[in-house]
Amino acid sequence: MGLIWSLIVGGVIGAIAGAITKKGSSMGIIANVIAGLVGSAIGQSLLGHWGPTVAGMAVIPSIIGAVILVAIVSFFFGRNQ
Template sequence: MIWSLIVGAVIGAIAGAITNRGESMGWISNIIAGLIGSAIGQALLGQWGPSLAGMALIPSIIGAIVLVLIVSWFTSRTNK
């Protein structure tokens, strides 16, 4: 359980760094983005590539990037 949270936080931080939206996200948001993005990425792309804590890393990072972009798009539209 703890290992999954740590891996989820790392995946969320990588997604935030790639999208340049990681500065505004806290650690809780990184964990949530990593875990939900991992589920989305693995559901859409499957379980290929290296795996850590039961999460396929490449599909998980891709799913988290998509999730961060979608959430940041919605939050930027509501702030205007």
């Protein structure tokens, strides 16, 4: 059950990052989950584990990390949607 919960929270974090960067329409569900999980790892590595925590992920650093990840990936792959 923990893995499913992490995937759901990762997807929500990825969707929030896509909405913030205005790249959400070009990302699918799997891309949202990947962006959320990888962005969470990046954000927590750079910013630490502060703020509210859901499924073992600190929400605010995770969203910031996912926004950074989505912005960098969209820059290199040229998605202008």
